[in-house]
Structure formats: structure tokens, C-alpha cells
Amino acid sequence: MTDALLRPVRGGNAFEETVQRLLQTIRLGAVGPGERLPSERELAVRLGVSRDTLREAIAALADAGYLISRRGRYGGTFVADELPTGGAHEVTDASPEPLSPAAVVDALAVRAVLETGAARLAAARALTAEERERLQSALEESSGAASADYRRLDSRLHLAIAELAGAPSLVPLVADARTRINRLLDEIPLLARNIAHSDEQHQRVVGAILAGRPDEAVAAMQEHLDGTEALLTGFLA
Structure with missing residues (x-):
């Protein structure tokens, strides 16, 4: 399932779309709380972005409470056990879709x-x-x-x-x-x-x-x- 969600982003807004792809994967349950995301190398290839862009997106989501990075033999990037309840648009300052x-x-x-x-x-x-x-x-x-x-x-x-x-x-x-x-x-x-x-x-x-x-x-x-x-x-x- 993650193969379909973690698909290449379009040019021009690589950071924002990387955040969006990762958030969608998390919020739709393809990778659940406490579960580990694919490796940084694999994510960068799947999303078609540089490692620097990916790291910035992961850092933004970690600051927002969606991800946790762990070091060591069993380290990696994990989905937080408890996800934030605020709107995902707060991560990138993008406006949510108008409600009408x-x-x-x-x-x-x-x-x-x-x-x-x-x-x-x-x-x-x-x-x-x-x-x-x-x-x-x-x-x-x-x-x-x-x-x-x-x-x-x-x-x-x-x-x-x-x-x-x-x-x-x-x-x-x-x-x-x-x-x-x-x-x-x-x-x-x-x-x-x-x-x-x-x-x-x-x-x-x-x-x-x-x-x-x-x-x-x-x-x-x-x-x-x-x-x-x-x-x-x-x-x-």
C-alpha cells in the first residue's frame, strides 16, 4: 500500500509535496503509530527527491509531532504513538481546503x-x-x-x-x-x-x-x- 502512496512528487514544491505524501501515508494508516517508515534512502528514491529535502520534511513532521527519529541498530524514523489532533496544514503553513x-x-x-x-x-x-x-x-x-x-x-x-x-x-x-x-x-x-x-x-x-x-x-x-x-x-x- 505504501508503494502507491509514497509516489514521486512533482517539481516546484518538492518539500511541501514530500510532507503531504508522508502525512497522507501516516493519517490514512498505511504506516501506523509506532511503525517504522522505509529507510531514508528508499524514501528519497520513491518520492524522487534529494536526501536533503526528505530530511527537511521529516524534521518538520517530527517538530509537529507526527514522527520520531531514533538512532542505533534498531533506529530509523517511526510514526509517533499518539498523533497530533491539529490540522496537517499547520506543518507547511498551507491553507486547508475551503469548507463549503x-x-x-x-x-x-x-x-x-x-x-x-x-x-x-x-x-x-x-x-x-x-x-x-x-x-x-x-x-x-x-x-x-x-x-x-x-x-x-x-x-x-x-x-x-x-x-x-x-x-x-x-x-x-x-x-x-x-x-x-x-x-x-x-x-x-x-x-x-x-x-x-x-x-x-x-x-x-x-x-x-x-x-x-x-x-x-x-x-x-x-x-x-x-x-x-x-x-x-x-x-x-
Whole structure:
């Protein structure tokens, strides 16, 4: 999953986009709290940036509380055990996306197209035993997760589904859409009943994918997305 998220940055804003790629990888749960990032050399190659730019980005995220650098034989760069609750834009002084009814509608529409498509493609594929186990593991991690971990583990499950679609270019698109949705979700209360309902819907989505039933997977995913849409439009639109 990190291969798709830690993709080369574009020229012109190498530092800012490196920070964005690393933050997305952390906040969407591809690398969880306490886990180690790939080596500095590997990260620089994947992101297509100089080691100096990468070090500056890591230092900025360490100062902001997202990363911890450790020295020694078992050292490296690790995701902090407890992540900051402030907006990620504070790291680079960039402005967050304006919050408006139109922005909510746009984010939801893009997500619906991408995630129902990912569910259909994943269900239509003959998944390997390893892929099936990975999807089931992501489902189990998200089910009954503590409130503080829910967004991250929920995102990890949705990215796992996108990864199983068999279209590598789809994963970063879903990640970008998910990042936008999470910013909106951070603006509304985390409701216990909605989490329980989402867990039930996740079970149906994953069950349909593992059973190889594309239409059922799409219907279950759409129902799940409709619930999120109802909450976001109710609170924000």
C-alpha cells in the first residue's frame, strides 16, 4: 500500500509535496503509530527527491509531532504513538481546503465513483490467499476499533479494497479522495451508533468481495457511502 502512496512528487514544491505524501501515508494508516517508515534512502528514491529535502520534511513532521527519529541498530524514523489532533496544514503553513456545501458535494461524488468502482473490481478478481487474508485482517482491525484509532483503521480498510482492485493507479486516487473526506469528517462528531453501523456495512462489503459478487459489493459500498453522505450533508451542507 505504501508503494502507491509514497509516489514521486512533482517539481516546484518538492518539500511541501514530500510532507503531504508522508502525512497522507501516516493519517490514512498505511504506516501506523509506532511503525517504522522505509529507510531514508528508499524514501528519497520513491518520492524522487534529494536526501536533503526528505530530511527537511521529516524534521518538520517530527517538530509537529507526527514522527520520531531514533538512532542505533534498531533506529530509523517511526510514526509517533499518539498523533497530533491539529490540522496537517499547520506543518507547511498551507491553507486547508475551503469548507463549503459545494466542496462537500464534490468530495462525496468523487469518493462514490472511485470506491464503488474499487469494490466492483476487487470482487470480480480471483483473489490470492494472501490478498484475502490481508483484506480480512484490515476488516478485523477496523471492527470495534477505539474512537481514537477508528478513522485511521477505517481508511486502511478502504485502501486495502482499492489495492485489491488490480489497478495500481486507482490507489492514490482513492487515497486523495479519502484524505478530503477525512478532513470533512474531522469537522463533525464521531458517533458511536454510526461506527457500529459502519462496521456492519464493512462486513457486507468485504463478504461480497470475498464471495466474488461484484453487484453485491457495489450495493453494500454505496449504502455505506450514503450513510457518510447523510451525516456530512446534515452537519456541514
